[in-house]
Amino acid sequence: MPDxxxxxxxxxxxxxxxxxxxDLHHKPKKWKExxxxxxxxxxxxxLGFFAERYREILNDHTKENExxxxxxxxxxxxxxxxxxxxxxxAEVYAFIDSLIPLMKNAERGKHLNKIYYLARMVTLKLxxxxxxxxxxxxxxxxxxxxxxxxxxxxxxxxSYYNSLEIMTSFNDVLLEHDYDYMRxxxxxxxxxxLLNILKERKEPFLKSAKLLTEDPVIINELLTSxxxxxxxxxxAQRITTQRQHxxxxxxxxxxxxxxxxxxxxxx
Numbered sequence: 001m002p003d004x005x006x007x008x009x010x011x012x013x014x015x016x017x018x019x020x021x022x023d024l025h026h027k028p029k030k031w032k033e034x035x036x037x038x039x040x041x042x043x044x045x046x047l048g049f050f051a052e053r054y055r056e057i058l059n060d061h062t063k064e065n066e067x068x069x070x071x072x073x074x075x076x077x078x079x080x081x082x083x084x085x086x087x088x089x090a091e092v093y094a095f096i097d098s099l100i101p102l103m104k105n106a107e108r109g110k111h112l113n114k115i116y117y118l119a120r121m122v123t124l125k126l127x128x129x130x131x132x133x134x135x136x137x138x139x140x141x142x143x144x145x146x147x148x149x150x151x152x153x154x155x156x157x158x159s160y161y162n163s164l165e166i167m168t169s170f171n172d173v174l175l176e177h178d179y180d181y182m183r184x185x186x187x188x189x190x191x192x193x194l195l196n197i198l199k200e201r202k203e204p205f206l207k208s209a210k211l212l213t214e215d216p217v218i219i220n221e222l223l224t225s226x227x228x229x230x231x232x233x234x235x236a237q238r239i240t241t242q243r244q245h246x247x248x249x250x251x252x253x254x255x256x257x258x259x260x261x262x263x264x265x266x267x
Contacts, residue, residue: 064147068258070135071157075247075254077132082244088127089233095122096230100223112210117203119185120194122226124201126178126233128171129240136161150257157254160246167243170236177232181225187218 099118102111136157139145148154185194188211196204213219 063144064149065258067135067139067144067147068153068254072251072254074132074135075251078247079244079251081129081131082240082247085127085129085240086237088125089237091125092122092233093230095119095125096226099226103219103223113204113206116189116193116209117197119189119222119226120197121201122229123178123182123185124198126174126229128174129167129236130171131161131164131167131243133161133164153254153257156250160243160250163243163246166239167236170232170239174229174232174236177225177228181222181229184218184222184225188212188222 095118099115099122102108102115102118105111108115139147145154145158148157190210190212193204193206193209211219
């Protein structure tokens with residue numbers, strides 16, 4: 001039997017309470033639960049996609065209508081310009097129609113004040129026509145032409161603005177004739193009198209008005225340049241009259257399909 005000394009020398013023992021946890025057994029999910037979770041995630045992603053796409057469609061539609069309203073504004077500006085162009089051309093025709101017979105008249109010396117006025121007013125009233133392509137060029141450069149959902153409108157807009165390129169050639173020819181006319185003006189007319197007409201826009205009343213030359217060749221060159229201006233204007237006028245009709249037709253088409261407000265719908 002161990003003595004007290006042996007017992008004291010042995011390390012103390014600690015009684016520990018051991019808890020036995022029951023095994024946790026997870027029941028496997030049924031395939032229906034997995035399918036339901038997948039379906040919910042799929043629906044959430046799909047709805048998010050469609051919501052974003054719907055916002056894009058609304059945004060594009062708003063931009064489309066805003067562009068159409070702006071195009072109508074540009075076209076109305078064009079029609080006003082065409083009208084003003086025709087009005088100015090009619091005045092230039094009248095000036096040249098009066099200038100040529102007076103310059104060819106054997107007694108032109110009696111009509112020099114009027115001749116000076118008519119000759120100077122040809123260039124003062126001469127206009128070079130440029131259409132308003134601001135919105136179209138903006139849409140074209142930014143790739144926004146794709147927003148035009150109505151194919152008839154898109155084709156008509158493209159056709160109209162492409163047809164305006166021909167005016168560039170007419171403008172170049174007209175400017176060339178105008179330059180030639182002004183160069184010959186310097187050989188026939190006194191610059192001081194021409195400047196006075198420029199400032200006052202009326203026929204001078206001078207008894208001492210004279211031509212710088214009576215050379216029939218130089219005078220004929222001047223009048224030939226004037227009639228080339230006349231002819232070029234007639235051709236340009238014919239083109240702009242056609243474009244004015246096209247612009248008015250296009251305004252009617254866009255208004256019918258889109259309305260005039262930016263919130264109009266084509267759906």
